[in-house]
Amino acid sequence: MKRAFTLVEVLIVIAVVLVLAAFLWPMFERAKGSPRRSACQSNLKQVGLGFLQYVRDYDEKFPPARITSASGWADVLLPYTKSLQLFQCPSVARTAPRFASDYFYNRRLARVSLGYLQHSAWTFMMGDGIDNAPPWNSWLQLPADARTNRNSPSWRHLEGANYGFVDGHVKWFKPQAFPRQVRWSPQ
Numbered sequence: 001m002k003r004a005f006t007l008v009e010v011l012i013v014i015a016v017v018l019v020l021a022a023f024l025w026p027m028f029e030r031a032k033g034s035p036r037r038s039a040c041q042s043n044l045k046q047v048g049l050g051f052l053q054y055v056r057d058y059d060e061k062f063p064p065a066r067i068t069s070a071s072g073w074a075d076v077l078l079p080y081t082k083s084l085q086l087f088q089c090p091s092v093a094r095t096a097p098r099f100a101s102d103y104f105y106n107r108r109l110a111r112v113s114l115g116y117l118q119h120s121a122w123t124f125m126m127g128d129g130i131d132n133a134p135p136w137n138s139w140l141q142l143p144a145d146a147r148t149n150r151n152s153p154s155w156r157h158l159e160g161a162n163y164g165f166v167d168g169h170v171k172w173f174k175p176q177a178f179p180r181q182v183r184w185s186p187q
Contacts, residue, residue, distance in 0.1 A: 072136020
């Protein structure tokens with residue numbers, strides 16, 4: 001004798017599948033943003049290597065933040081990075097027709113000697129900045145609203161941002177969870 005599924009059994013199977021989908025959906029959404037975060041970290045790592053090559057060539061000093069009214073640190077690093085795309089975060093839509101950077105430079109490092117730094121592993125050199133900003137975009141510290149404003153670049157990647165440090169490593173932090181040893185100042 002053949003037995004078919006009853007309507008109640010079919011509804012139970014559908015309900016179980018929907019409950020499983022509800023639990024797994026946030027995980028799939030989170031995994032979708034992870035490759036862009038990794039690509040951004042790779043960009044920052046390459047730009048950081050450009051900084052270190054510049055420092056090696058110019059008497060161990062970091063580049064100025066702004067050089068002319070239309071050029072800045074990103075322009076100076078172009079011969080070392082050899083790519084405009086490295087200055088573009090993959091999570092940001094490209095809207096500027098001119099050369100722009102989605103990353104900031106820690107202006108407190110401008111023209112500072114590498115030997116002057118005491119904590120290179122915890123001193124910010126660059127990070128996720130304002131979208132399509134001019135190539136001299138630089139900050140002295142995170143904006144006051146970075147910890148609460150979800151439109152801030154500090155929330156760009158999975159509610160956090162990527163930051164490059166003077167020693168060359170790149171880390172991701174949530175804006176409200178910075179380690180206490182992170183520094184903006186060279187000293």
